[in-house]
Amino acid sequence: MANLLDGKALAKDIRARLTEEVRQLKAKGVTPRLSVILIGRDPASVTYTSMKKKACEKCGMISDLIELPEDISQEEVKKIIRDLNADDSVHGIMVQHPVPRHLDELDILSTVSVKKDVDGISAASLGNLVLGTADFVSCTPLGIVTLLEEYNIPIEGKNAVVIGRSIILGKPVALALLERNATVTICHSRTKELDKIVKGADIVVAAIGKPEFVKGSWIKDGAVVVDAGYNKVEGRDKDVGDVEFEEAEKHASYITPVPGGVGPMTIAMLLSQTVKSAKLTLK
């Protein structure tokens, strides 16, 4: 039976460490500050942004939630971001995804200064990740590799299979694993014989968005399974991951639960990168 990769407990430890770091930074006259931009009133986004604000404040940081109307123009959003870029008291800026359809999300995300892109998804930050010079990495991918590292799971030389190639998750997690010297295979909806590819993996990262899509029987004995998916399924009282957990845990050496695995690490990484950004201003 697999050991659990307990993201909830680890995120709690990380937040406690950050609270102490924030206290030390404040003593030096710097209070880490994150500005979160929410455009429109998408219910899930309203919940996520308020969770982010509360988590910041619990660690002693300042968090501004900038709520903008659904029909705001591209230029108005970009002006607000440029003003935040120029404000020395702001260390991190994040735009909640998704933005309303009439806006160009990539253009908006890429207006965030690379020095304050604590969500790590601007074109410049992604470019830096490819170059291996990124200060900030997309939070869910960073949460995944941090979870592996904190559990002392070897990555170097391992066969890692990432299922999913989105800009916020699949691609950056593949790059982060490559950076740590894994041999990485990226799979997607056109991949053939996915079951056979997964069977060869020492580390499996599922980032698909389809409940229990990865079957337990595909998992090699002793493999490490990281399930980034969370899916609402009618008739089930809790969210379901992309991996068939009960069968997979019979084969895996380590596995993330859903919920309580990857999810809690994402906000912890957002806080951590905001504190890092504040520290960088002291140099």
Ligand code: NAP
């Ligand atoms: P996404 O943008 O929809 O990407 C899904 C990826 O899965 C795509 O690359 C797609 O391939 C691939 N895919 C779809 N069907 C497939 C199939 N039959 N076989 C193999 N690959 C297939 O989703 P996302 O934003 O990356 O999110 C993925 C999951 O992670 C979702 O459940 C989401 O809720 C969760 N998530 C969790 C967190 C967190 O904090 N825990 C954060 C973000 C997302 P193509 O590119 O070929 O279409």
